[in-house]
Amino acid sequence: MKPGVKMNPKKIQLIEAGMKLFAEKGYHMTSVEEIAGGAGVSKGAFYLHFHSKKDFITTAFHYYYQEITNRIENVQKENLAPRDRFAKQIEVVTNYIYQYKDFLTMHLHQNISIRENTDALIQQMNAQNFHWLRQNINNIYGEQMAAYYQDMIIQLEGLMNGYFKWIIIDGINIDRNQLGAYIVRRMDDIASGLFERQEAPLVTADHIPKVYQTEMSVSNILIAMKNKIAAMGLAEDKVNELDEVIGIMLTETAKEHPQKAIIQGLLVHFQRIPELEQECKELARLLHMDLLD
Structure with a gap:
């Protein structure tokens, strides 16, 4: 599933049935027949939606990842004070955890490395989580806590x-x-302790892996482009098409060695839109490549 594209309800039903079975029996011990049976469809119907069990689990990762990303983005758009916004985002994540507990149980218990795209997505998720926390910390405390960003994120x-x-x-x-507001108050305790004692930072920006820093910037720009596109009033088919391209770019740029030729070709879709010219140039700069004419 790519961001912005609505998934077929039957496909979602299969994913949720599969995750429940994976949580109970494990990924490798669950057959396609059992997934189909759990969703109340035939094995043939499963293959109408997925090429294989590997394709199934990859699609599931994309589905659940986009679900929580959309929910957090919706809160970001609300007119809330920084502390209240962060507390509500944590509340949204908590509700998500309760709702999709089967998937998360499977994810924690199983050591699944299905294919390159899934591993890249997990790496991308980790990088965006880092950026999400850093952005909220910055919004709440400002640059006075900049030296402690990394330590605060870890804690x-x-x-x-x-x-x-x-x-x-x-x-x-x-x-x-209550959990969101409670954690924000504990974060205040951490911040005040670090600041008042003038602690020397234990982890500095130099410790952060470069792949995190690059992904953090690139993914942030791509998500900003997605939001800008949604507000442009374009036809729904066009929005879905561009969102799908952004999803492919998010996966590609999350790889350790992204293929620049692929990204250059995909960026052409956005270079034709004047409102996105600056974002295209910034992506080219971050990824050390030229834009195609």
């Missing part, structure tokens, strides 16, 4: 992942409407 990730692990693995039920 914040540990705090959230701890609660999420207890929800997914240990099955605890907590007040979903």
Whole structure:
């Protein structure tokens, strides 16, 4: 599934049935027949939607990733104070975890490396999560905490992942409407402690892998382009077409060695739109390539 493209309800039904089975039996012990049976369709109907079980799991990763990305982006568009916005985003993530617990259980329990695109997507998810946290920290505290961004991200990730692990693995039920604000207050405690004690940063920007820094910038521009396209009033078919191209670019640029020729060809779709000229130039600069005429 590519961002912005609506998925067939039967396809979603198959994905959700498959994730439940993977969580119970494991990916490798679950057959296509069982996935189809769990969704109430024939094995032949499964292959109308997916080429193989590998294609199935890759599509599932894209589906769930885009689901949570869309929900976070919707909160970002709301007119909220930075602390309230971040707290609500954490609340959205928490509700997502409860809703799609089967997928997350499978993801944590299974060591699945299906194909290059899935591994690239996971790498992209990690990079965007880093950027998401950094952006919220910057929005709340400003540049006064810039030296501590990395340390705060690491501690914040540990705090959230701890609660999420207890929800997914240990099955605890907590007040979903309280967790976001609670974590933001704990983040305030971390920030004030670092700032008041004038702690020397333990992890600096130099420690961050370059692949994170590049992906963070490129993916942020691509998502900004996606949002700009949605607001242009273009025909729905055109929006879906461009969103699909952005999805392919997100996957390609997340690879350790992205193919510049592919990206150059895909960027042509956006170079023809005057409102996206600046973004195209910035992507070319970050990826050290020329734009095609």
